[in-house]
Amino acid sequence: MSEPLLLSLIEAQARAGLQAEAPVVAQRLREQGVDALCIQQARGNLDWLETPHARGWLAGDPVDAQRLRDALARGFVDADALILAKMRAPYALPLLSWGEEPPGAAAAVNSARRLDLYAIVDTAQRLRQVLAAGARTVQLRIKTPATPDAAWHALLREEVRQAIEDSTRAGAELFVNDHWQIAQELGAYGVHLGQEDLLGLGDEGRERLRASGMALGISSHSLWELARARTLSPRYIACGPVWPTTTKDMPWVPQGLDNLAWWSRAAGVPVTAIGGILAPREVEATASTGTDGVCIVRGLGDDPTQTLPAFASALRAGRDHPLDPVPQWPHPTLPRG
Template identity: 35%
Template structure:
């Protein structure tokens, strides 16, 4: 078979990873691919057909080459899923951030400290304060209030973005996006003993996050969401399952467009922590909804 026939076989067998409408096979060709062996060209074209962004396609092609070398043969049916094929180091790691529970359960992202207070009293296990403001005094007050709200409880509090204030006031952890990860002094956060969560949106970003050995990774967006403008398309359940299989050494949090009806399908991928925003904050009875969702997740785990 030539490489286009191999590419078609790969795409056919792994159609559960498709995101968006498949592009025409002619559009999967890239002149630069000609420098690679036939198999690598096939993998790259299959990945583009399946809707993977170019950075992810390159990562997958490299992992497939490693997998092929280990087995001394090429198998289009076996999607790369072993950590060593992606250059992911084994656990435990001496340079890792402080650990957090492997199962973070229901993980609610809230806009202010009053919400942290409410959900802590409702028994929610993990809360992230995502307070948006340019007023440093207001930010400081919100972080201090949120930290005080969880003191003496089992609720774990992560502060979104504001790592300096999180360190200063003794938060449990910090959550950063990919852009913030590149700018924040991660070693300072680590040496302060804070946990670190990192957002990821595909294979390339997972590997970038893994290089820092964070406490957990967020995987998304799983479904369409209007809460944040995303640079990548929704990943879907097929890809989420592949990510969970690859990054199983970490606590993993699924995020993006997840509501009560989608929880069973999300949990079937193997992920054990689910982040929710509007399903809670736009509810008329958020405490009751949280308790219902936590009970559901416990029964389905």
């Protein structure tokens, strides 16, 4: 696989045979057989990134060609390699737009509390159990069936309503997975969305989501997803999977503790660990990386009142023994093929 092309806008236009803005020119070059490219300083100090995995406006320092070669030699796919090539310091993450609107300045995220143990459940009844066991960061994750009917929609609405009521009474932060419009309508504190869902909203939908005032959690698995997530000033960014997980079928190489530690310093917002965290020893290891929260799904077991106290002790132990040293480079999460 060849290196991404680094071109000025004038060079890209000449090569494409097209006088147009960078996104249009880049797409034409992809149609002509170019695998990946970066049009530098195409709009002020913004570069246009065009790769098989990600496209958008990339802010930050100019691409360092040698650092790009180093990243490619380490096995990073083009999108992640170009992110790394913009970084003059180990954790100085650039911003990547979601579409053809340039990325806005990411606002600072202020929170009075850490996420700590983050319990993810699939029913309001289960949520009451983890609240009673002491969890104060919770997610209601109800997956949409292939053919949802009116009865399912009514049940979903009631589950979200009950979860909001119980979480508010307990003083917990509740994030409703996926169903952000129902969550907004019913007055939820926050929502959690994956990157494909956020891309599908488009610029207008993402702006409506931001304007809702709900706290936002965003999944991330790669550097380009991390750089994109930051622009929405989320309450947190999830880094996963830390270890292999059977909860979801995903193509990603596990992040491990090294990437989790790197994410926690580069994200610019709180990071929560997710994926394969089943036992106290894994909570302790993830907490040592500096992550703000640790997600527990299957590890909650049948009786969270029995499991959560041990997880809480492990969280404190991990924070008392921080990981050292923190890596200067992450490792690739997709194979370069």
